[in-house]
Every structure is written in structure tokens, then in C-alpha cells.
Amino acid sequence: MTVTLADVAARARVSPATVSRVLNGNYPVAASTRERVLLAVRELDYVPNGPASSLAAATSDLVGVLVNDIADPFFGIMAGAAQSAIGEGAGGRGGAEKLAVVCNTGGSPERELTYLTLLQRQRAAAVILMGGSLEDPEHLAATSGKLARLTEAGTRVVLCGRPPVPGDTGAAVLVFDNRAGARLLTEHLLALGHRRIGYVAGPADRTTTRHRLEGHRQALAAAGVPEGPTVHGPYDRRSGHEATAGLLARDPDLTAVVAANDTVALGVCAALRERGLSIPGDVSVAGFDDLPFSVDAVPALTTVRLPLHAAGARAGRLATGAEELPPGGPAVVPVELVLRGSTGAPRG
Template identity: 35%
Template sequence: MTDGSASTPHRTGPATLAEVARAAGVSIATASRVLNNSSQVSAEAYQRVCDAASRLGYRRRRAAWGRTSAGARAVAAVVHAGHRLVFTEPFFARFLGAVETELARYDLPLLVTNVSGTLAETVGRYLRAGNVAGVIIVSDHGPLPLSGSLAALGLPITVVGRPLHPYQLPYVDADNRGGARAAVEHLLGRGYRSIGHIAAPPDTGPGADRLAGYREALHACGLTDQPVAYGDWSQASAAHAMQRLLDQRPQLDAVFAASDVMAAGAVRYLRKAGRRIPDDVAVVGFDDHALAAQVRPALTTVRQPVELMGTTAVQGLLATAAGDPPREHATILPTELVIRDSA
């Protein structure tokens, strides 16, 4: 067996972790474990990675994905939302669970912090101090999004959810626009014509895109004068929004809610108002959380691949940290309409 030096191409820069893994015939995760002195690899893989790293002249450019004298490095998930939303909206638990599981494959801990109001500056200082090796920004929104201030950290960053501001950061999202369009097209196909929308906050990517998909489907059928009321992702806000929709349009025969949680709030108010579902008013949600199957009648909804969004965000972050060429700026994952009893 040769040492491979004769076939090594001329390099214009340092080798990346991905190149070492490829040369050794192992995954990036295995190469990372070897180069960070983890014992969770076979002796054969260990030797192959060491040989490849020596042959390619690999040098770690960041002490990011292992241990330093300061202790274990970590990935931070910064959730741009208040405590109430983080602990009541099922999306966050599912997404962060998937991120934690994926990071565990690389022996990396996950630090989670939620940010609202003046805490953004405090969190920014902590991240700038070198305490983390990468950042996943979740649910960024508002006139002062975190992605703007954190983009200058010099750390690998991935945003989850389409940013409404044009910062050049990679992001992962579900096809919110297409999913909303499919939901409304389903209602139109069932013969509903007076279709209201309980919209999410319009300063969020999912809120803006789901509202846009709703309007696109209606405009394609020539239905332009349809009522919209806004909620804040909570059941209580959706119940109030449902009341406003019925006040505006007493003969409303269907409603598309921008989340399953808000759809559940709409169902609660419709029952209070004496409306039968779906006989009087059909209801469609978005997310396909466990809640969708628990509501009675069970919710027709749009399934978004929350767990896949988590693993995709981690993989993109690790690839950036390893020095790999950037992937697509935007990774949009498909959604799927799930038909149940409410519409």
C-alpha cells in the first residue's frame, strides 16, 4: 500500500475535515471524533483518519468541534421568542429535540436560549466571547432580527425559517407558501367559498408565507375579498381571531389557521358559538403536531418536516465549520396535506 503522496493533488489552501474524511473512507462525524481524540471509533478507522490527515496536511482552523482548554465546545440554538411561546408551541420541542439528537452523533452538546426584548444584546455578548462553535437561529423576526447582529460574529450560522431581511446567511425552511396554497385548494375543491384565515404574526417568515399562499390560492379562483384576522400563535389569540372573522363574515364556511395550535383555538370558539365542524365551518391547520390528531374532530392540516429541518440545519452548520463549500443559500423542504375529519 502506498502512502498516496504521488497522487495527492496540488493544494491552494489547507485541507478540510470533509477532505480528510473522504480520503480515509469514513464519515465527517468519524473523522471529527478521531481528530478530537474521541474513543468512540475503531482502531482501523482511527489509523486511516490519522494517515489521511497527515498526508493532506490537515490542521484544525477552529477548536470548534471538540475540546479546548476551556472545556467542551457547544452549538447554541438561539430562539427568537418569549418563554410563553417556546413552552406552548410544539414546534420548538420537536425541532430542538431533533437538533440535540443530531449533534449527539458528533459528541456536541446543545445550548438553548430564548431571546426577546433587551436580552438580545446580552446573548450577543455571550456568543462573541467564544463560548460556542456555531449558532442556529430559530424563529427570527421583527424589525431588529438577530440574524443581523449575529452575522458579524465570524461563527458558522444557520437560520431556521425564511428571514424577512436580506442578510446573507443560509437558512432552512419548510415550503410554507406551497403548503398553505394546498390547504386552501383542498377547501376550494370541497366546495367552500367563504374561507377566512387566522394568520400568524406577519413579521415572521412562516406567517408571511402562509398568508401569501392562502391569498394565492383564492386569487387563482377570483376570490379576493376574504377576511383575515391575526393571532400570536396561541390558542387564546386564535379564539379571539375566530370571533372577529365571524363578526366580519357571519356566513363563513371555512377557516385556514396558520398553525395547529391556532386551529385548536378556532375549534374551541366555533363550538362555543354553536357551529358544527365541518358541517357549518371547516377548519384546516398547519404543522401536523400531535395536537392535530387529538383535537375533535381531528384536524386536517399541513405536515411540515420539523425533525428533518433540525437535522438539515445541523448538517449545514457542521459542513460550514468543516470548511466545506457552502451549500444552497436556501434549503426548502416539502410539506404535505394530511386530510382528517375537520375539512
């Protein structure tokens, strides 16, 4: 069958213990012995049995990265950055590389819990949850319990782009300043002179959706401008496309639309164009996230840039323990307003 550590030991004429020590490098072994063992490893093409190691050592080198939608570059970029950071961190037990794996929850709370359980079974070294979560109290409680359990078992937990769950779960938390971003964006539109601003929000009940909406409202309130029509929908172009009709029906004199994210904004733009409205001549459009394609949209999208790459990498480092978060609540990641061609002063 497969080559085991014992085979290597026999071939190198040493005890299994010695082979283990050579491989994990956490114990003095004479250079000559080490050479002999490594030679045997190469000759036999030995690959250690991961489950056996994990069982005996009571830890594994698996790091789980949970994302809401793997097909969305928003998550792809963050997850990729995290995975790189984790890979580079290299050293784990005995310098063994960590296996960063990304799991796609599809935004479903059940699947999220399932994956957490699966990772708990695997005794994962760390778990990173990326992206906003549902705000349903029941789900939050379940998640909170699960995360606490994981932390207890020695699994590091990192939340990236998601607010802390209730209860002290011992998780490291990184949140984007969505409120500030949305506020900046709306202030920009107000400064341009817009007074009738529509809003295509993300799915209701999601933290990210709520925060962005709150920032938007804060800016409006501060300026004494009444809130325009709001429509909720998923984070896809279709949502933006369909929502646009609803928005215009509720206020035909809209001069600007803020979208839940850039993908949605693209849908909004398409719908406006189909109605013969020009951007930003007739209606200004703004997105959120600054995904790679946003600069190539026509006109290029004004948006709020989230440092996805940096945040993902940081989450990765937190997961491997290469970085520690200062105590005292979540670390807030600043966001930045990016002005481009899709917003301008309203006509007249």
C-alpha cells in the same frame, strides 16, 4: 481545590503536554503512556476546565439553538432533533462532545440579540436560529451584522425555518415552503367548494405569517375568489378563540377558517363549538404544522405537515459541519398537506 491537568501529569509522571495530548488524541502517544495517564485521570476524577481549554484552543464546543418559544412543541421538536443530531455527531476537537444548548428568546428581538452576543462571548462553535423572525428593517440589520460577526469569528450559523437575512452573512439557510403549504391548503378548501374563508394569521411582521398569508392569497387569486376576513394574533389557542368572534362578525356566512397553526386552530374549534357550530358541518377548520396533538383533536385537524424533526436534525448536522448545503441560496424544505376530518364540503 479542583484537580487540574498538572495534577494528573504529576500523578502519571509525565508532562502536562502529554496529558493534554492523550485527552485530545491528536498526537501520537505511546500506548503505555496513554494508559498511565488515563488511569491517573480516573483515579483523580479529573474534569478538564472548559474555559481554559476554550481559551487556549480558541474554540469551544458550545452550540446555541435559539427558539422563539420553548413551550411550543413546534420549537421543542425541532430543537430536540437538532440537539440529538449534534450529540450524535460526536467528534469535535478530539472527539469532544458538543454541548447543544437551547435558548428561549420568547420572540423578542432584543433577547435574541442578547443571546447572540452571549454566545459570541462564549465563542460558540455554532448557532442555530429557529423560527420566523421579525421583519423590522432595523432589527434585521442588527441581526445581519451580528451574524456576520459570528461567521467571521468562526462560528457556524444556521437559520432553520427562517428566511435569509439581508447581506451575505455566510449562514446556512433552511426554509419551510410555507407559501406552497398555505396555497395547497386553500386550494383544498376551494376544491371542496368553500368561497368564504376566514383567516386567523400569526403575529403581523413575522416572516412566517407573511409567507403563509401570501400562499393563501395566491390560491384565492388564482381561483378568482375574494379574500375573506383576516385577523392577526399570537400563536396560542386563546388567539384562535378570540379571533373567531371577530371573523364571524365580519362575515357571518363563513364556511371555513384557516388558522395560523394547529394550536390556534384548536382555539378556533373551541370557539365555534361554543357558538353551536359544528365542524366541519357548519364550518371547516384547518391548521398548520401538524403537531402531535392534531391527530387527536375532535375532529382530527386537516393541516400542513412540516417535517420538523427532519429539519431540526438537518440543522443540527449543518451546525456541526456533518453536512454542507449546496451553494445557491436557501434550501427549501417541502411541506405536505394532510387531510383529516376537520375540513369538508360546505353545506348546501
